[in-house]
Amino acid sequence: MGRTVDLRMTGKRALVTGSSSGLGSAIAKALAAEGAEVVVHGRDAARAEAVAKEIEADGGTAFVAIGDLGTDAGADEVALAAGAVDVLVNNVGVFDMSKGWTDTTSADWADLYNTNVISGVRMIQRLVPSMRERRWGRVVQISSVMAVMPLAVQPHYNATNAARDNLSLSLARELRESGVTSNVVAPGGILTPASKARLTAVGHANGLSGTWEEMEPEVVRAVAPNDIGRIARPEEIASAVAYLASPVADFLTGITLRFDGNWYSAA
Structure with a gap:
């Protein structure tokens, strides 16, 4: 059965930062499937071209x-290559769960803030003015539920997500009545090959066995309990981004969409 909702993305041009792998790649593919021209961004040309x-x-x-x-x-190089875009998805971001309060230096905080927050600001400053001139555009920040449910570990990462949520809300107010919207999609866990391997190891360390499908509910209950009972797939999150990036979502701005299965406890 084909799609029952037309997101009306044909003729739109979208830049997805950090889309040479992982969630960014899934978002780029989802937008393309909806008819948008997509600019795939990365630092490695071979991976982006793939x-x-x-x-x-x-x-x-x-x-x-x-x-x-x-x-x-x-940022200047990427903006020049991307050209005038209708949709900007700020997906670039890094994390390191091995870091905690006692071993995170001030340089670690500054470096992560530059990557996770200022990189998005750079692209907003370069690409949003032309959206505003055309009276239509979309900015979607990829954040995390860690913005509001932070763990003790990786405090610098948690704080950058709170900053991304906040800047998106501020941007929505700045762009009021302009035809350009600003929203956030904030996932909980995402099942990528890397996270699957890491969580499988956690399951084994806790005495679980069997296939990933058999272990997943138990691992989720132990690590990131939510009311769905599993971890989100990249394609599911990408579909939410595609909706917010589309003309169908004209009346949504300034929102943070938590895509975490209603995570009810932070491990």
Whole structure:
């Protein structure tokens, strides 16, 4: 059965930062499947081009923009390659669960803030003015439930997500009545190959056995309990981003969509 909702993305151009792998790749593919021209971004040209080729093989249209958004010069390069876009998805972000309060230096805090927050600000400053001129656009920040349910570990990461939520709300107010919206999608856990391997190891360490499908509910209860009882798939989160990026979501701005299965406890 085909789609029952047309998100009306045909003719729109979207830049997804950090889309050469993982969730960013899934978002780029979802937007392309809805008819948007997608600019795949990364720092590694071969990886970004591989994602673009996958999109094109599935009948979509994709371009590539290479650059380090941690610098103004890199952001300039990416903005130039992307051109005038209708949709900006700020997905670039890193985390490190091995870090805690006692071993996170001030340099660690500054570096992570630059990557997770200022990189998005750089792209907003470069790409949103033209959206405003055209009276239509979408900015979607990828955040995390850690913004409101922080763990004791990786405090610098948790804080950057709170900052992303806040800047998105401020941007929505700045763009009021302009036709450009600003929203956040905040996942809990995401089942990627890397997280699956890590969580499988956690399951084994806690005496669980069997396939991932058999262990997943127990691992979720132990690590990140939620009312759905499993971990979100990248494609599910990508669909939520595609909706907020579409003309169908014209009346939504300033929201943070928690995509965490109603996570009710932080481990």
